[in-house]
Amino acid sequence: MVERLQSLIREVKTKLDEANMYQAQCLLQKxxxxxxxxxxFNNLGVFYAFEGRYDRKENRYNAFFRAERLLKRALRKSFLPSAELALGYLYFTRKRYKNAVCCYQRAYCKNRDFPTAYNVALSYYKMRKYHQAAIWATKALEKGTEAEQLEATILKLFSSQDLKAPECQRDIERVMNIDDMFLLEDKFVLTYLRGDMKAAQGQIALLLDKCCLEASVMAMVFDCLLSQNLVCDANSALERRIKELHDYDYNVNSEIHRLQKAFSRESYRKRLIASYRYDHPAIFQYYYLE
Structure with a gap:
């Protein structure tokens, strides 16, 4: 049986590499x-969780409930970290963060690695349990590579309740010294949240040029500029963002209205800023067992 399963998984991986999803699914079902x-059960559940369900014409459908049922069935037979990780991902994508935490923590008992600790931290952050998020981000820091440690550091900073603390200041400076265009928004938000408006202002031109900003971050841009009486600059930022939105192929009137309110009404601007959340996806972790 073991040899047959190993051969089958190799065949499944070949089909996946060929993007022949329906045939791979059929092999796992068989x-x-x-x-x-x-x-x-784990392997078919993992496929449904991360790939979805396919028909003969390779049309893809969501398979959340099938995946959940199979993964739970696998776990009733044996403790498999791979099944816990896949379940954690399923629950995370459905915003069932409490369930995700439980799955990821059980997996961490066996897989004490960076992705698992990071996903626990991120799930706690999404639940607004920032103290636990910071603890688990610290655990992730101890496990990761240099690039992974940077991700954990950023998450830990966003989980912090006091960005002016000496430890946070050191971590922020470390992030600021990294030349990476993908960090522009994170750098600006961290600078703004720690109250350094002058430094945040200096980042806005490049931020607007390179990033597509959601309303809560645009509210920070307005607040940063208006707090320094740079009304013309704030108005230019608003007009520029509205022009960008008009290039989209969907109805943007509601988003434009939100931006205009954020520009003109301080109370609404503050509410938008308070609604900001660090938005990072969970790390994919899935394994086909042989």
Whole structure:
């Protein structure tokens, strides 16, 4: 049986590499039917969780409930970290963060690695349990590579309740010294949230040029400029963003209205700023068991 499963998984991986999703799905379904065990249920559940369900014409459908049912069935037969990780991802994508935390923490008992600790931290952050998020971000820091440690540092900073603390100041400076265009928005938000308006102002021109900003970050841009009486600059930022929105192919009137309110009404601007959340996806972790 073991040799047959190993051969089947190799065949599945070949089909996946060829983007032949329906055939890969059929192989996994046949394995779960012919060899009903924790490993085959895990493999089909993982496929449904991360790839979805396919018909003969390769049309893709959501398969959340099928994946959840199979992964739970696998876990009833044996404790498999891969099944816990896939379940955690499923719950995370459905914003069921409490369930995601439980799954990721159980997986961490066996897989004490960076992605698992990071996903626990991120799930706690989404639940607004910032103290626990910071603790788990620190655990992730201890496990990651240099690039991964940067991701964990940023998450830890956003989980902090006092960005002016000496430890946070050191971490912020470290982030600021990294030349990476993908960090422009994070750098600006961290600078703004720690109250350094002059430094934040200096980042706005490049930020507007390179990034497509959501309303809560635009509210920070307005607040930063208006707090320094740079009304013309704030108005230019608003007009520029409205022009960008008009280039989109969907109805942008509601978003434009939000931006105009954020520009003109301080109370609304503050509410938008308070609604900001660090938006980073969970790290994919999935394994087909042989």
């Amino acid at each position: 394995a779960a039917k012919d060899y009903p065990c924790a490993e085959t």
